[in-house]
Amino acid sequence: MLNQQIVLAARPHGMVKSGDMALHSAQVPNLQVGQLLVKNQFLSVDPAIRYWLNAGTTYIRGVEFDEPVRCFAAGEVVASRNDEYSVGQWVTGLLGAQEYAISDGVGLARCDPTDGPLSQHLGVLGMPGMTAYFGLLDKGQPQAGEVIFVSGAAGVVGTTVGQIAKIKGCRVIGSAGSDEKCRYLVEAGFDAAFNYKTEDTDAALKRLAPGGVHIYFDNVGGDTLDAALLNLARGARVVICGALSQYNESAYAGPKNYMKILTARGILTGLIVFDYAAQWPAAVRELAGWLREGKVSTREVIEPGLSSFPDALVKLYQGGTFGKLLVSV
Numbered sequence: 001m002l003n004q005q006i007v008l009a010a011r012p013h014g015m016v017k018s019g020d021m022a023l024h025s026a027q028v029p030n031l032q033v034g035q036l037l038v039k040n041q042f043l044s045v046d047p048a049i050r051y052w053l054n055a056g057t058t059y060i061r062g063v064e065f066d067e068p069v070r071c072f073a074a075g076e077v078v079a080s081r082n083d084e085y086s087v088g089q090w091v092t093g094l095l096g097a098q099e100y101a102i103s104d105g106v107g108l109a110r111c112d113p114t115d116g117p118l119s120q121h122l123g124v125l126g127m128p129g130m131t132a133y134f135g136l137l138d139k140g141q142p143q144a145g146e147v148i149f150v151s152g153a154a155g156v157v158g159t160t161v162g163q164i165a166k167i168k169g170c171r172v173i174g175s176a177g178s179d180e181k182c183r184y185l186v187e188a189g190f191d192a193a194f195n196y197k198t199e200d201t202d203a204a205l206k207r208l209a210p211g212g213v214h215i216y217f218d219n220v221g222g223d224t225l226d227a228a229l230l231n232l233a234r235g236a237r238v239v240i241c242g243a244l245s246q247y248n249e250s251a252y253a254g255p256k257n258y259m260k261i262l263t264a265r266g267i268l269t270g271l272i273v274f275d276y277a278a279q280w281p282a283a284v285r286e287l288a289g290w291l292r293e294g295k296v297s298t299r300e301v302i303e304p305g306l307s308s309f310p311d312a313l314v315k316l317y318q319g320g321t322f323g324k325l326l327v328s329v
C-alpha cells in the first residue's frame, strides 16, 4: 500500500516556505507485533512545527530530511497487532504529515467521540487545549478578580486561555493582528481586545488595565512581552507559552524589561504541555463539559488535501487565518 507523505526537503532559514517541504510516496511497511496502523483524517497545523524543522535538539529532536514533517494528527485505527488498540478506534498523536502512520501506541491518546468531533481532538480537546488549560490553571494560578492579558489571542490556545480565565472570574484582555479577530474575541467572551498592529501594546495595556496585569499569558514573545512586562501588577505571573514573533528568526530576542519581574515581585515561568500528559484525560473531560455548556467555544479552518499542508503552515504564520487550522487528509 502506498503512503503519501509531506517530508522535509530543505532546512528553512527565516520565514518557512512551502518549498521547504515536498510530497513524497513510500510503501506502508507490514505491521510488527505491538504496532497499529492509523489512517490520518486531520493534520494539525501548529506554530511549533516551524521550530521542529530546525536542526538539532531542544526539548525534541529536529525533523530530518525526507522524514515526514512532525505534526499532530487524528485518525482511525485501520489495523492492529497491539492488544491496547482495536480497529475503528479514534486516536491522536504525533503521527506526522502523512496518510498512514504506524505507531507502537506510545504517546497516542484515545479520543472519546462523545466529547466532540474528531477534528476538535486536535484543537480545544487536544494538545492546544491542554496547553491553555495547564498553562493557565497550573502556571498562571488565576484568582477571581485578577486581570489577565493574552497575546496571540485569536488562535486556539489564546482563545481557550481567555475563556477559561473568564470561567475563573478574571477580567480578560486579548491582542490579535486584525480588527476582525478582535471582534471575534469579544464575541467569544473576552472583556476587551486590541489590534497590536494599529495600537501600541504598552498604551493599550495602560488604557485597558490601569491597575496592571496579574497574569500575562505570552504566546508571541518579542516586543509584546516587553510591553507586558512594563504593565505587571504586584505578584504577577508571566507564563511563557510560545514565541510566535520569534520562531522564524535565526536568533531569538530576549526581554529588555526583565527587571520589571523584580520590581513587581513577579514570577516568569515556562510551559511544555507534554509534561502534563498523564493529566490530559481529566482535562479533556472538563473542557468537553465546558464546550457542552457553551462556556468554551471554538472555531476551525480546514484546508483540503494532504498536499495543502505546506501552504497551510505558511498561511498560519501570515496571520490570514484564525481559530484552529487543520488539513483534511
Ligand SMILES: NC(=O)c1ccc[n+]([C@@H]2O[C@H](COP(=O)([O-])OP(=O)(O)OC[C@H]3O[C@@H](n4cnc5c(N)ncnc54)[C@H](OP(=O)(O)O)[C@@H]3O)[C@@H](O)[C@H]2O)c1
Residues within 6 Å of the ligand: 046, 047, 048, 127, 128, 131, 152, 153, 154, 155, 156, 157, 158, 175, 176, 177, 178, 181, 219, 220, 240, 241, 242, 243, 244, 245, 246, 271, 272, 273, 274, 316, 317, 318, 319, 320, 321, 322, 323, 324, 325
Ligand atoms: N509550550 C507549549 O507546550 C505549547 C504547546 C502548544 C502551543 N504553544 C504555543 O502557543 C502559542 C499559540 O498557539 P496556537 O496554535 O493557538 O497558534 P496560532 O495563534 O494559531 O498561531 C498563528 C497566529 O500567530 C500570529 N502570528 C504570526 N506571526 C506573528 C508575529 N510575528 N507576531 C505576533 N503574532 C504572530 C498570527 O495571529 P495575529 O494575526 O493575531 O498576529 C497567526 O494567526 C504558540 O506560540 C505556540 O507555539 C506552546
